[in-house]
Amino acid sequence: MNKIKVPFKFNLEYTLESGQIFRISKINDGYRVFSSVIFDVYFDGNYLYYNNADENYIKRFFSLDVDFDKITNEISKDTHINKALKAF
Numbered sequence: 001m002n003k004i005k006v007p008f009k010f011n012l013e014y015t016l017e018s019g020q021i022f023r024i025s026k027i028n029d030g031y032r033v034f035s036s037v038i039f040d041v042y043f044d045g046n047y048l049y050y051n052n053a054d055e056n057y058i059k060r061f062f063s064l065d066v067d068f069d070k071i072t073n074e075i076s077k078d079t080h081i082n083k084a085l086k087a088f
Helices: 012-016 057-060 068-075 079-087
Strands: 002-005 026-027 028-034 038-043 045-052
Touching: 002 057, 012 028, 038 057, 057 079, 068 079
Parallel strands: none
Antiparallel strands: 002 045, 026 028, 028 038, 038 045
């Protein structure tokens, strides 16, 4: 499997099972994702492991090039958003 270092706090289960992606199957400790590319993915807490897709596709699919820490720091100023961020 290939791997990419995830540069921010990330939860693969929350990401894939949030209700925004409908064609996934749980396999072992990871998932099979049925998108324009069918790929398998697993996250160990630091690295996202994947196969059957190229690195650019995975980065775009999971928005790994977005600075989520910067975004969450900015939006966490709102009380309701801050509660949601802490919960999830």
